[in-house]
Amino acid sequence: MTNKRAVLIVLDSVGIGELPDAADFGDEGADTLGHIAQTVEGFDMPNMRSLGLGNIAGVDDLEPVDEPCANFGRMLEIAPGKDTTSGHWEFAGVMMDKPFRTFPNGFPDDIIEAFCDKIGVDGVLGNRPESGTVIIEELGREHEETGKPIVYTSADPVFQIAAKEDVVGLDTLYEWCEAAYEIVTPRGISRVIARPFVGEWPNYERTANRKDYSFPPPSKTMMEELVEHGVDVTGVGKISDIYSGRGITEKIKTKNNDHGVEVTLDCMKNRNGFIFTNLVDFDSKYGHRRNPEGYAQALERFDEQLPEIIETLQDGDLLIITADHGNDPTYAGTDHTREYVPLVALIKGGGWGKDLGTRKCFSDVGATVADYFGVDWTVGESFLGELK
Structure with a gap:
């Protein structure tokens, strides 16, 4: 069993601006984080900004910092969808060639x-x-x-x-x-x-x-490869459900974002391996309900919790914070939005302040986690070397 630890936190639906193909999805002009910042007076995420959130290309409504203490970038999604499953599967190296179906008028x-x-x-x-x-x-x-x-x-x-x-x-x-x-x-x-x-x-x-x-992933996930190499994988929140339990050695349900952070911190203190967390309230409680004020409060609450997350990391631990799609609470309708997602990454005690650029697919996250544990994985491009 490994004594290494990697933590991936997905801020569900926290997109940072329209993808090049957003118009094909009816999402031209969507910008979840940007429109929240423009709409909600006084909104700020100083701790995430200190990690480089405001330095990411296209994040124009949050002030950048001169010396980010993490590495930062953005990712685009290859999968032809904008749903939770498509995004999470792509993290784990499962590449979809056609979208799942949604039923905006109810089921036939x-x-x-x-x-x-x-x-x-x-x-x-x-x-x-x-x-x-x-x-x-x-x-x-x-x-x-x-x-x-x-x-x-x-x-x-x-x-x-x-x-x-x-x-x-x-x-x-x-x-x-x-x-x-x-x-x-x-x-x-x-x-x-x-x-x-x-x-x-x-x-x-x-x-x-x-x-x-x-519905189970149609191909092997990065987490299954980790487990085969003796790495424990803990799914926090709805992670295990998204992957139909594939590659998850232990699942822990959560009640809300605060509970999700609490469980993640407990896992960081008491176990090794890969800790994979989804914080769903941003999406389910505020994005779909088109509530920018509530969304802003939830983001600021996570930002308040971030210093404890960083402090709980041990030297050599890997932390990645990202999102799986957008859900602009100022946009028309109640659907997800096709957007870039933020990428903030660090190794405790390692290098920081590097611009990781625009990653070509979400699978770069899975490739980096696999690389961190020394596991061969061919889907995506690892950015681990840029973190050291």
């Missing part, structure tokens, strides 16, 4: 009819893109009266099923999800998600019994 009749036939119900509630908390509040009482599943989707290629635990029961909800998985994954959906809730209207609460049924 043939999918819903097949689902209802398979689980033996006479219809569903909802069937549209919506915030989970909103649709549960709106349809929860009807669900209690009828027992029908609440089905909804989002900007991600997901089929979500909400049900009240004391109306349907978890076992039944999970069976519904398994049935849906067989129907929708051949149609280009990446995940089916069980969304159980409890309480009384209008104060319903979603529970920790969420369960994801994920």
Whole structure:
């Protein structure tokens, strides 16, 4: 087992400006971080700026520093998508040649009819893109009266099923999800998600019994290669779900961003290997809900926690902070946005202040992590040598 440690933190949806092909996705002019800075008076991330965030090409709304204490750059995505799965798979060297499907108008009749036939119900509630908390509040009482599943989707290629635990029961909800998985994954959906809730209207609460049924990566992930070489891989947050558990030796669920940082710090103090964290609140709570003020507060909260993360690193540890796509809270609609993502990287005690430039694909992250552990990996180009 290795005594080395690498930490990858994904700030879910924190894009930094439109990619060259953004217009093909309907995202011309999108800039998640820039528009937050322009919209929210007084917004600042001084600790991330000290690492070089404001020095990245295209980040024009955050002040650069003269001597960044990390290495910095940006990355573009090769995969023809802008969803969580596409971005994370590319980190790990799984390159998609066609996007997953999203359903901005809800699922077609043939999918819903097949689902209802398979689980033996006479219809569903909802069937549209919506915030989970909103649709549960709106349809929860009807669900209690009828027992029908609440089905909804989002900007991600997901089929979500909400049900009240004391109306349907978890076992039944999970069976519904398994049935849906067989129907929708051949149609280009990446995940089916069980969304159980409890309480009384209008104060319903979603529970920790969420369960994801994920389409597995079609090729080997960088993490699987690490595990084969004796490197432990800890997935924090929704990481294990995104990869259908492939290459994850331990998964730890999180409740929110603060809990995700808390768990990551605990892992850094108590275990070695690769610690891979996703902080999802930026995307789920603020990006999709088009809330730049809340998004700004969440970013500033992470920035406040950053010094403790840096302090907890031991000499020789690798830290990479990046994002998986954009979700501009000032943009039209509620979809993700096709953007560059930031890249901030350092080895504790190593060199800093270098511009890593524009990386050609997200897989450079996976190549760097593999290189750090001395594991051969051929997808992407490692930038480890520039960090030492």
